[in-house]
Amino acid sequence: MSVLEACDSRIAVTTDMWTASNQKKGYMVVTTHYIDNSWLxxxxxxxxxxxxxxxGEVMCNELYECSMEWNIDRKLSTVIVDNCSANESMIDLLLGxxxxxxxxxxxxxxxxxxxAHILNLIVKDGLSVIQKEVEKIRESVHYWTTTPSKFEKFEAAKK
Incomplete structure (x- = not known):
């Protein structure tokens, strides 16, 4: 807390939610990003x-409480989140x-x-277009690597 208190720069926050599959419980992490004498x-x-x-309301309350506890509300520059609708609602509520x-x-x-989330969505969308071709390549690799004799035939054909 003292480090952020002494920080003269604006503070950006990233936050994300996920559910632990083994516990079926939801968690949120809040990370700060700022510039000091040693850079980022x-x-x-x-x-x-x-x-x-x-x-959005529950996440807003958690992020707001965290920001107030750490006294960064007056230094906040941005809140970086992925594109889920609950995050849209959270930001609108935070602004209030x-x-x-x-x-x-x-x-x-x-x-x-x-x-990074947007790029991931773009890549997933692009991969979905070539999914059949990717599966054919995987099946081919699997076929030629299942036994030593098939692998040797493949090596011979390659040469």
Whole structure:
């Protein structure tokens, strides 16, 4: 807390929710990103067990409470989240709770979409287009590598 208190720069926050498959419980991690004399820093602020339902309101309350506890509400620049609808709702609710007067352009840029998540969606979409071809290649590799004799025939044909 003292490190963030002494930080003169704006603070960006990333947060994500996931469900632990072995426990069927939801968790949220809140990570801060800021610049200090040593350049870019990232620190996990909180790792939170979140009661169901994992709605925008529930996530907003957890993130708001965390931000207030760590006293970063006046230094907040952006909140980076993936594209789920609950996150859209969470950001809208956060804007109603925080004082936007201290935010960049009155909080207009508070919500940032996670580029890695967007890229992952693009790649998944692209792979779905060539799914049949990928499966044929996998089947071929499996066929030629199942026995030593098939592998030797493949090696001979390759030469």
């Amino acid at each position: 820093r990232s620190r996990i602020m909180r790792f939170i067990y979140v009661l169901a339902p994992h709605s 709770k925080f004082s936007t007067s201290s935010m960049i352009m009155g909080g207009k840029f508070l919500h940032m979409r996670c580029c």
